[in-house]
Amino acid sequence: MVKVAVLGAAGGIGQPLSLLLKINPKISELSLFDVVNVPGVGADLSHINSDSTTSSHLPSSREDKTALASALKGADLVVIPAGVPRKPGMTRDDLFNINAGIVKSLAEGIAENAPNAFVLIISNPVNSTVPIVAETFKKAGIYDPKKLFGVTTLDIVRANTFISQLYPKETKPSDFNIAVVGGHSGETIVPLYSLGNSGSYLEKLSEEDKKKLINRVQFGGDEVVQAKNGAGSATLSMAYAGYRLAESILKAVDGSSGITECAFVDLDNTAIKGAKEAKELVGLGFFSLPVVLGPGGAEEVKYDVLEKASAEEKKLLEVAKEQLAKNIEKGVAFSK
Ligand code: APR
Numbered sequence: 001m002v003k004v005a006v007l008g009a010a011g012g013i014g015q016p017l018s019l020l021l022k023i024n025p026k027i028s029e030l031s032l033f034d035v036v037n038v039p040g041v042g043a044d045l046s047h048i049n050s051d052s053t054t055s056s057h058l059p060s061s062r063e064d065k066t067a068l069a070s071a072l073k074g075a076d077l078v079v080i081p082a083g084v085p086r087k088p089g090m091t092r093d094d095l096f097n098i099n100a101g102i103v104k105s106l107a108e109g110i111a112e113n114a115p116n117a118f119v120l121i122i123s124n125p126v127n128s129t130v131p132i133v134a135e136t137f138k139k140a141g142i143y144d145p146k147k148l149f150g151v152t153t154l155d156i157v158r159a160n161t162f163i164s165q166l167y168p169k170e171t172k173p174s175d176f177n178i179a180v181v182g183g184h185s186g187e188t189i190v191p192l193y194s195l196g197n198s199g200s201y202l203e204k205l206s207e208e209d210k211k212k213l214i215n216r217v218q219f220g221g222d223e224v225v226q227a228k229n230g231a232g233s234a235t236l237s238m239a240y241a242g243y244r245l246a247e248s249i250l251k252a253v254d255g256s257s258g259i260t261e262c263a264f265v266d267l268d269n270t271a272i273k274g275a276k277e278a279k280e281l282v283g284l285g286f287f288s289l290p291v292v293l294g295p296g297g298a299e300e301v302k303y304d305v306l307e308k309a310s311a312e313e314k315k316l317l318e319v320a321k322e323q324l325a326k327n328i329e330k331g332v333a334f335s336k
Contacts, residue, residue, distance in 0.1 A: 166205070
């Protein structure tokens with residue numbers, strides 16, 4: 001029996017994400033929460049003949065906390081795509097003031113109603129919203145760093161697709177699983193193409209093409225924002241990415257071993273194996289790294305990728321760390 005709650009389920013990401021979760025046979029109860037339109041989304045999904053139940057929860061007013069409480073009660077996993085999306089010209093950090101408040105209040109609801117759930121944060125800027133949730137959970141005395149994840153999976157998905165597009169005859173996107181580390185915004189995103197099977201393909205590129213490829217991963221979201229021409233940011237690919245991480249966590253909880261996904265996790269703790277060593281290397285409290293998943297969540301971070309990275313990638317990491325430090329600090333300060 002697995003209950004999954006989606007907070008922000010009626011949105012551009014929330015709807016396709018809920019659809020993917022609805023057809024996952026491991027999930028027995030899908031609980032949808034939003035401040036608008038969620039009954040319609042719930043009714044629509046409820047007709048799908050998968051074996052899970054669907055419930056929708058819409059607050060009757062701004063003050064109504066009962067809808068969120070019932071959405072969350074008994075949830076094993078909570079995914080949060082609630083917030084406002086990026087419009088053209090906006091950076092993810094411009095979203096901060098609106099989304100920080102939304103995420104904080106939802107985190108308070110989780111602390112009260114589903115303190116043992118795995119929590120996946122999609123609401124941007126992830127570099128700052130994840131520290132906000134961690135601080136909120138700490139204040140409530142329920143924080144388990146192994147269960148909190150910032151979803152950076154879309155960066156990995158893009159990194160795999162974009163290198164494959166450069167070698168369409170020899171490769172498919174699914175041939176790759178690039179380690180993308182750092183954060184989830186612009187230059188904080190560092191794809192480590194030199195490692196693994198992408199290394200030989202990277203080497204064949206000119207210096208200029210290497211730079212273009214890395215830049216495309218870092219700013220891939222902008223391609224979607226521009227193409228949507230004012231209608232929002234990535235939704236379908238983001239929903240797929242959020243689903244992929246949720247699915248991997250559910251598999252690991254069920255006992256599958258050796259599942260590794262990159263995710264933005266807390267390094268300021270000893271609960272996750274390797275977190276201390278990773279913190280010594282990056283000097284930051286949160287970082288996206290390959291995370292080995294187990295029944296309890298994030299069991300171990302594979303920080304060796306940072307040591308094995310090429311000299312060029314190490315330079316990119318320095319730029320990423322400087323920006324990321326500010327983003328993390330902003331989230332922590334907001335929660336104080
Ligand atoms: N509680 C629950 N849901 C909320 C709240 C709240 N307090 N505030 C807003 N929402 C809902 C909106 O009603 C909407 O249905 O969140 C949903 C967001 O959907 P969209 O506006 O379509 O935005 P989307 O493109 O899905 O992006 C959501 O994810 O990737 C990030 O940058 C993106 O932060 C943005 C978020």
